[in-house]
Amino acid sequence: MTEFLQQLLNGLSLGAIYALIALGYTMVYGVLRFINFAHSDVFMIGAFAGYYLGQRVPAGTLAGGLAVMAGAMVICAVLGMAIERLAYRPLRGAPTLNVLITAIGVSLFLQYTGQLIFGATPRTFPQLFPAARLSIGPLSVSSNQLLVIAVALVLMIALQLIVFRTRIGTAMRAVSLNPNAARLVGVNNDVVISFTFGLGSALAAAGGILYAMNYPSIDPLMGVMPGLKAFVAAILGGIGNIPGAALGGLLLGTVETFVGGSAFSTYKDAIAFAILILILLLRPAGLLGRFVAEKV
Amino acid sequence: MLTVSDLHVSYGAINALSGVSFTIPQGAIVTLIGGNGAGKTTTLRTISGLLRPRRGSVTFRGEDITALPAHAIVARGLCHVPEGRMVFANLSVDENLAMGAYLLRDRERIARNREFVFGIFPRLKERLRQTAGTLSGGEQQMLAIGRALMGDPAFLMLDEPSLGIAPRLIATIFEKIVEINRTQGLTILLVEQNANLALEVSAGAYVLETGRVVMQGPSAQLRDDPQLRATYLGGGPVG
Ligand SMILES: Nc1ncnc2c1ncn2[C@@H]1O[C@H](COP(=O)(O)OP(=O)(O)OP(=O)(O)O)[C@@H](O)[C@H]1O
Ligand SMILES: [Mg+2]
Numbered sequence A: 001m002t003e004f005l006q007q008l009l010n011g012l013s014l015g016a017i018y019a020l021i022a023l024g025y026t027m028v029y030g031v032l033r034f035i036n037f038a039h040s041d042v043f044m045i046g047a048f049a050g051y052y053l054g055q056r057v058p059a060g061t062l063a064g065g066l067a068v069m070a071g072a073m074v075i076c077a078v079l080g081m082a083i084e085r086l087a088y089r090p091l092r093g094a095p096t097l098n099v100l101i102t103a104i105g106v107s108l109f110l111q112y113t114g115q116l117i118f119g120a121t122p123r124t125f126p127q128l129f130p131a132a133r134l135s136i137g138p139l140s141v142s143s144n145q146l147l148v149i150a151v152a153l154v155l156m157i158a159l160q161l162i163v164f165r166t167r168i169g170t171a172m173r174a175v176s177l178n179p180n181a182a183r184l185v186g187v188n189n190d191v192v193i194s195f196t197f198g199l200g201s202a203l204a205a206a207g208g209i210l211y212a213m214n215y216p217s218i219d220p221l222m223g224v225m226p227g228l229k230a231f232v233a234a235i236l237g238g239i240g241n242i243p244g245a246a247l248g249g250l251l252l253g254t255v256e257t258f259v260g261g262s263a264f265s266t267y268k269d270a271i272a273f274a275i276l277i278l279i280l281l282l283r284p285a286g287l288l289g290r291f292v293a294e295k296v
Numbered sequence B: 001m002l003t004v005s006d007l008h009v010s011y012g013a014i015n016a017l018s019g020v021s022f023t024i025p026q027g028a029i030v031t032l033i034g035g036n037g038a039g040k041t042t043t044l045r046t047i048s049g050l051l052r053p054r055r056g057s058v059t060f061r062g063e064d065i066t067a068l069p070a071h072a073i074v075a076r077g078l079c080h081v082p083e084g085r086m087v088f089a090n091l092s093v094d095e096n097l098a099m100g101a102y103l104l105r106d107r108e109r110i111a112r113n114r115e116f117v118f119g120i121f122p123r124l125k126e127r128l129r130q131t132a133g134t135l136s137g138g139e140q141q142m143l144a145i146g147r148a149l150m151g152d153p154a155f156l157m158l159d160e161p162s163l164g165i166a167p168r169l170i171a172t173i174f175e176k177i178v179e180i181n182r183t184q185g186l187t188i189l190l191v192e193q194n195a196n197l198a199l200e201v202s203a204g205a206y207v208l209e210t211g212r213v214v215m216q217g218p219s220a221q222l223r224d225d226p227q228l229r230a231t232y233l234g235g236g237p238v239g
Helices: A002-032 A039-054 A062-091 A096-118 A143-165 A167-177 A179-184 A189-214 A224-237 A242-260 A270-282 B040-047 B070-075 B093-100 B107-120 B122-126 B137-149 B167-184 B195-201 B219-223 B226-232
Strands: A133-136 A139-142 B002-011 B014-024 B029-033 B055-060 B078-081 B155-159 B187-192 B204-209 B212-218
Touching (some): A002 A039, A002 A143, A002 A167, A002 A189, A002 A242, A039 A062, A039 A224, A062 A096, A133 A143, A143 A167, A143 A242, A179 B070, A189 A224, A224 A270, A242 A270, B002 B040, B014 B029, B014 B212, B040 B187, B093 B107, B107 B137, B107 B167, B122 B137, B137 B155, B167 B187, B167 B195, B204 B219, B219 B226
Parallel strands (some): B029 B187, B078 B155, B155 B187
Antiparallel strands (some): B204 B212
16 A cells, blocks of 8 residues: 555656646647647756756755746746747648648757757756655655645646636637637737747746656756657647646556556556557547547 | 728639729628629638738728738727637637637726627627537627627628528527617628628628629619529519
């Protein structure tokens, strides 16, 4: 039982990170109907931003850690909006395949520019937040783990409020439901799309730092695996569906952790892709998704 | 108030409009009639900035709006209720109305517009929390018109508001359209396949055929035109 709870906690904290990344995939899909493959590299840049900013604040303090996280989120929000403006906006109206290929190009560009600037050797991520091991009953929990869950929870609630309670959030949903109708009520779709990229990229930056805190070595290719898994999580929850991405991330992280702790631990990374194949076969719209017939 | 001159619009190699011109005076209801594929929807989409013309221009209140993006055209008070209604299906009726007032910042004015819309379509007030996609076709049409009115337009373009709606409800919706025109002085461009109805409520009419204006004049006069009756009004005898 104790071991089960321990693993559950590990799974949820990994899943919370997948969820943060998955939200970016799903939101961008919502407004532009394509998968932004460069998203996983924005996650990587978020971790590096945390690494460099972390050297400028006192290590191991809550205020310093939060300031670094906020700084990295701003940097990645700007990066995400710049990527959209430079790489994707010129392709508005082009076939989806063209945009997808461009996204892969942007992804490779970020990875290899990262290697050029940061070097290919992994670096040890600093301890940004105060570290402690807490015992809750028989469970031994690291403060980092709790922090991951707490930060992810706060960010997801904030996102929920933005998307469902604010004017720009309602506009985001309107654009994703019917871009032309949104334009006809006066929405500047470009502004909404830009905002969506900023929001998703900020969440990815937070995810990057939280990930680096628990798996404390970072390198320019570190986004590839978590990015793929978060993509699977977004599909699992129903692409385009925001609560679905959160649920998909948590589920995937938990399943992966339990598989990793079992006799089949070698298949830990394969499990995400097994789930992807199953979902595509059994429920292509995802857990919470619904396929709406596309209007022509 | 609105002048369209020599509009040429094509979809790839297909010419949808080949030189459409008309003028709509302030405060009038003017109708654009024509059969399937005549180019009515294309005309409205070009005026509202969803499509770019190959040639020609659109002038609204003396300003050339041909090259403006759609959201900037709405901001000038020209609002388009599209064919097929296009309500935001997953948003509530309330949120759809809020989106209609997207460009307004003054809360009091938004509240006043809401009351005005509820006065015209009381049904919407009863359905505020309902998801728009689950409304009946007629209710969705009311919502689409209500959403447009939320933005305080000076000029309203309606694309086939009678499409797929029961005859009794069509009568109601047309009464409302006339009422809005009378009480608010709102100028209306009405696109209809139901020419009888359109000519009844409008002051002037343009008849579109394969991307050209083939006939125009006061609605009362066109109603009695034998050629028009034969093509669009079921061919019955005058009277
Ligand atoms: N997206 C499009 N791509 C290619 N051709 C189009 C497109 N939309 C319209 N057309 C063509 O342009 C012409 C005019 O179409 P339009 O929709 O303006 O007609 P309409 O008068 O509104 O007809 P209806 O009464 O059936 O709505 C038609 O020949 C149509 O086939
Ligand atoms: Mg039409």
